[in-house]
Amino acid sequence: MRMSQMLFSTQREAPSEAEAESHVLLLKAGMIRRLAAGVYALMPLGFRVFKRIENIIREEMDAAGAQELIMSALLPAEYYQESGRWDVFGTEMIKFKDRNGRDFCLGPTHEEIFAYVLRQELQSYKAMPKTIYQIQSKYRDERRPRFGMIRSREFVMKDAYSFDVDEQGLDASYQKMYDAYCRIFDRCGLQYVVVHADTGAMGGSGSQEFMVKSDIGDDTIVSCAGCGYAANSELAACPDAAASTETMQQMEKVHTPNAGTIEELVGFFGLGAQKFAKTLLYIADGKIIAAMVRGDREINETKLKNYLKCASLDLAGAADVRQATSAEVGFAGPLGIKADRVIVDKEIPAMRNFLIGANETDYHYKGVNYGRDFCSDDVCDIRLIEKGDPCPVCGAEIEIVSAIEVGHIFKLGTKYSEAMGCKFLDRNAKESPCIMGSYGIGLNRTMQAVIEQSCDKDGIIWPDSVAPYNVIVIPVGAANEEQMALAEEVYQKLLDAGIETMIDDRDERAGVKFKDADLIGIPHRITVGRRAAEGIVEYKPRRAGKAVELNADEAVVKIIETINV
RNA sequence: CGGGGUGUAGCGCAGCUUGGUAGCGCGUUUGGUUCGGGACUAAAAGGUCGCAGGUUCAAAUCCUGUCACCCCGACCA
Secondary structure: OEOOOOOOOOOOOOOOOOOOHHHHHHHHOOOEEEEEOOEEEEOHHHHHHHHHHHHHHHHHHHHOOOEEOOOOOEEEHHHHHHHOHHHHHHHHOEEEEOOOOOEEEEOOOOHHHHHHHHHOOOOEHHHOOEEEEEEEEEEOOOOOOEOOOOEOOEEEEEEEEEEEOOHHHHHHHHHHHHHHHHHHHHHOOOOOEEEEOOOHHHOOOEEEEEEEEOOOOOEEEEEEOOOOOEEEOOOOOOOOOOOOOOOOOOOEEEEOOOOOOHHHHHHHHOOOHHHEEEEEEEEEOOEEEEEEEEOOOOEOHHHHHHHHOOOOEEEOOHHHHHHHHOOOOOOOOOOOOOOOEEEEEOOHHHOOOEEEEOOOOOEEEEEEOEOOOEOOOEEEOOEOOOOOOEOOOOOOEEEEEEEEEEEEEEEEEOHHHHHOOOEEEOOOOOEEEOEEEEEEEEHHHHHHHHHHHOEEOOEEOOOOOOOOOOEEEEEOOOOOHHHHHHHHHHHHHHHHOOOOEEEOOOOOOHHHHHHHHHHHOOOEEEEEOHHHHHOEEEEEEOOOOOOEEEEHHHHHHHHHHHHHO
């Protein structure tokens, strides 16, 4: 590609719209343009990267025996109504009516659609196993799109769905996808961790996420260097707490004026937050639920939701809190609370002589002990794991970091095949729902995750596998005929060798060309300059490494060797 | 959805307090000098000051409303 011909421009100053480094670089390098919050155009250079990632995914999916098709992004409501997700998705789903008043949406994910279409194809056990995939746009009206393509409202997803006759079949299909995902992300040059993930209300027997560690990630993952345990923090089990040996004191009501929050109570009593138990109120499928954890802990709403097996779980509003506690917000406690259930974190019974809200404005109880002063049928693990907690498997120290979820594989089971009537006849002519798995990769997000992991102060550093072009040839002086001629020669040889190459034939100063080449992250650079007359060029890898002078042909050979490794 | 912030030329910003000819840098166009890490110089093009009302002789500036975007939080099959 001749840069003089390309639709391409870089910016010297970072657009104010971007905060995250990878997002800034995508904009500065002219690879994406924002059209609306969470909606982006991929410019030619960015689109080339995107297509290379797409091709890697397609190759590995095909190699794993999956078959590609494409569904529509425009979908009528009834499929989602059949599974119940028309309502579950709520306003995150982009819904509208057609001219006849029929409800439609832009597909946020396609489980129902695949189950519906495949039910016609999979009437016999002989037709399975099958794994089908598409690479297609998804639409989710996120409340808060973030960091460019990390969380956008339109994005391209490779979503695959497997259909098996039994659990063993699902396990095999799942494993194939797992292996394919490893190859895909390896080939994209990403460093990633595979973590256990929540299967939640979706049911299903297992789920793993492919995570790229990054500060801008929306997820938090827990990992253990000792035993290799790795899980999404929303899933990570918390250890049993050692029972306190303190002797029990008398329970006593204490006047605590204007001390409602844990912070205020810590100041009021001069005790650490771990001496308190806080009670939070939730609305779970319309019922009021009280949830208790130690004062310095956070509730893990995923665990709570799973324990309650509820579809919706929201923190109660102030009005509901006042209603349930007969007090202002901040004084909730288990004693006499008007809640349908009180869920107690398993750490609470191990505590002694702690403090709780009295369900009366400006009052708390101290010297409280579980078992003597209150009890619950629901004692379980509902807190969020935190730094300092031991590994749930081996007890060693854990690491907790933010991460970007680039892929997710999921043993769905029969939820959607049952909802959509995707059933087959087995050997005994008995009808059963297909056992499904679903497997997703966010392409745009993967692309940006690569930048998060591979950039420096000068710009992006694309791995060879996904670079928009692998080589850039820079003639230093556009007016220098010798340099231009040698640059053209090298350019042509690289093209002939099948190497994706660009030549910066623009009438620009050398500095501009170097800066742009670094910014857009082309992995290999050949500079044709001072010694062009002798047939000598300079080779420099974008990532670290010094420039070396080589005979032009040697440089071509070196690049071909490097890229094909 | 709660909190905070920002909308002025393609990009980055100043001007707004105290109303009176819309500015600067980058980029773009043309000429000249330069030419190995974002050159210098001269000239030029480019703006419904987010939008809608209102106050006023006069609004980028004051008032009201509204929309968009960004950040933090909540949420996220």
